[in-house]
Amino acid sequence: MTVAQNTTPASDGTARPSIQTSNFSRWRVPLSILALCVLPWILPSQALAVNVLIYGLVAVGYNLLFGYTGLLSFGHAAFFGVGAYVTGIAIGAFGMHWFVAMVTGVLAAGVLAIVMGALAIRTRGIYFSMVTLALSQLVYYTALQASSWTGGENGLRGFTVSTLNFAGLSVDFLNPITKYYAIMVVVALALWFVSRVLNSPFGAVIEAIRENETRARACGYNVERAKLLSFVLSGLLCGLAGTLSAMHLSIVPLDSLHYHTSGLIVMMTLLGGAGSFFGPFVGALAFLSMEDIFSLWTSHWQIIVGIIFILFVLYLPKGIWGTFVSWRAGR
Template sequence: MNEISQTLVQTSAEPRNWFETARRHRALLGSLFVLVFPLIMPFTALAVNILIYGLYALGFNLLFGYLGLLSFGHAALFGTGAYLCGIAIVHMGLPWYAAILMGILGGVVMAAAIGALAIRTRGIYFAMVTMALSQCVFYLFYQAERWTGGENGLRGINVRIIDIFGLKFDFIHPLTRYYVVAAFVIAALYVLSRILASPFGAAIEAVRENEARARASGYNVTLTRLIAFILSGAFCGLAGALMALHLSIVPIEILHIETSGMVVMMSLLGGMGTFFGPFVGAAVFLMLENLVSLWTVHWQLIVGAVFVVCVLFFPAGIWGTILKWIKP
C-alpha cells in the first residue's frame, strides 16, 4: 500500500516538477525561441519590430503586471531612449554602443523624474499624472527642434557597421540587424528573470497584492514603487534606443499618447504579470496590424474588436490563459 502511495505521489509531482523547471529556466527558453523566431516569420523587419515592441511591453509589464501600477506615460520613457540614442549618434558622433547606453540612461533619468512626481498617487490619479507628464515630455522634445528635428523627427541615424571587438557586421543586412537586436533582448530577459527571482521581485508582488500588509511587514512601499518605475524606464529606454537604430529616424509620434496606449493593449493581450506575455501581445498586435492593413485602412477597428473579445473571454490574456491550461 505504501509503495502504491509513493508511486502516486511521484507521478503527481512529475508535471509540477516539469512546470517549475520550465519556469526556472524561462529566460533560457525565451532565448532559444528568439534565436529561431525569424525563421517562422513572413519577413525579418516584422520580427525585429515584435522584439523591440515586446521589450517595450516587457518594461511596462514590470510596472503594470508585477507592481499593479497602470501608467499612460510610458511613451515618454520609450521616446526619450530613442531620441537620446539618436542625438548621441547624429549630434555627438558617439559609436552605436555608447548611443544605446545613452538611450538606457535617458529612460532611467526620465523614469526617475516622472516616478518621483507620480508614485505618491494611486489608481486613476497615477494614470492621469503619468499621462500629463508624458505630454509635457512630448512638448519638450517637439520644441527642441535644433536637437530633435521637431515635427519632422530626428533623421540621419545611420549605423551601417556593427564593430564588436574587431569583428565587423553589416547592420544593413536584415538577419544581422535582427540578431543584434535579439542579443539585447536576450540580455534583458535574463536581467528581468533575475529581478523577479530576487527579494526585490517578491517585494513588488507583495506591494501589488496588499500594500498595507507589505508596509506593516517593513517594506518601504514608496521606494519600491520608485525603483520599479526606474527599472521599467531602463527596459523601455533600451527598446527606444534599438528602435532608433532600426528605423534610422526617430519620429515625433514615438512620444505620442497613442504609443502609451498601444503598450497597454499589448500587455493586456499577452497577459499582464506573465514573463512572455508582452512578446505574445506585441506579436499578435503587430501581425494583426500588418495582415488586416492589407485588406482595409480601418485595421484599428478589427484590432479593437479582437482586443475586446480577448478582454471578455480571456481576461488573463492569451499567454496567461495558456499558462492556466497547462499549469498542473
C-alpha cells in the same frame, strides 16, 4: 507575500512552489530565447520579426511595472521615445560610438523615470495613471518645440548605423537577419536581467505590493521605494528598446513619444498576458501581425483590432500566453 501560482502543501502546512513551476521558472529565459531564435524564419518578413523584438522588449519593461507591481501607467512612451531620441542625437550630432550612444539613451530614460516616478508614486489608482499620462505629454510637447534638436513634427533624421564594431568584431547591421540576431543578443540579456529581478527578494516584494499594498506596508516593506525602483527599472528597459528602435529605423518619429504609443504598449501587454514572463512578446506578435494583415484590407484596421482587444479583455483577461500558462498549471 505572494506565492507561485502552482503550489503544493508542505509538511508544515504552508504553500510552496511545485516542482513543475520551479522548473518552468528556471528554464523560462533559455526557452524564451529559443522561441525568439526561430521567429524570423516563420514570420512573413524579417522587418516584422525585428519589430516584435523591439516592442516585445518595451512590453517586458511595462509588464514589470503593471503586471508584477500592479501600477497602471499611461506614460511609458516617454521612456521609449527619449531613449530613441537621445541615441539618435548622440550618433548624428555628436558622432558617438553606437554603444556609447545606446548607454547614453538608456541613462537618459532612467533619469526621466526617476523624475516621473518620484512625482507619480505620490498618487494611487487612476490618479497615478493620469499623472504619468500628463508628464509623458509634457515630454512630447517639449520634443515638439525643440525642433532644432529633435526635428519637430518631421522627427529626427540624419543618422545611420550600418556596421556594429565591438570588441574586434564587425557586424553588418544593414543585413536583416544579422540585424535581427544582433538585436536579439541585447533582448536576451534584458530577459536574463528581468528574470533575476523577479527571482530576487525585490521581485517578491513588488508582487506583494501588487496583491495587497496595505499588507506589504504592514509587513515592514518600504512600499514607496520599491514602487519607485520598479518604475525606474521599467523605464530603463523601455529606454533600451527605444535605442534599438532608433538604430533599426535610422529615424525617430515624433509619434514615438505620443500617448498613442503608450496605449499600444498597454494593449500588447494585455493581449499577451500581464504578469507572465513571455506574454509581452506574444502580445507584440499578435498586435503587429493583426496590424500587418488588417491594414491590407482596410484603412480602418484599428476598429477591427479594437474589437478584438475588447473581446480579449472580456473573455480572455489573462491574455494569450497567460491563459496558456494557467491551463498548463491546471492540468
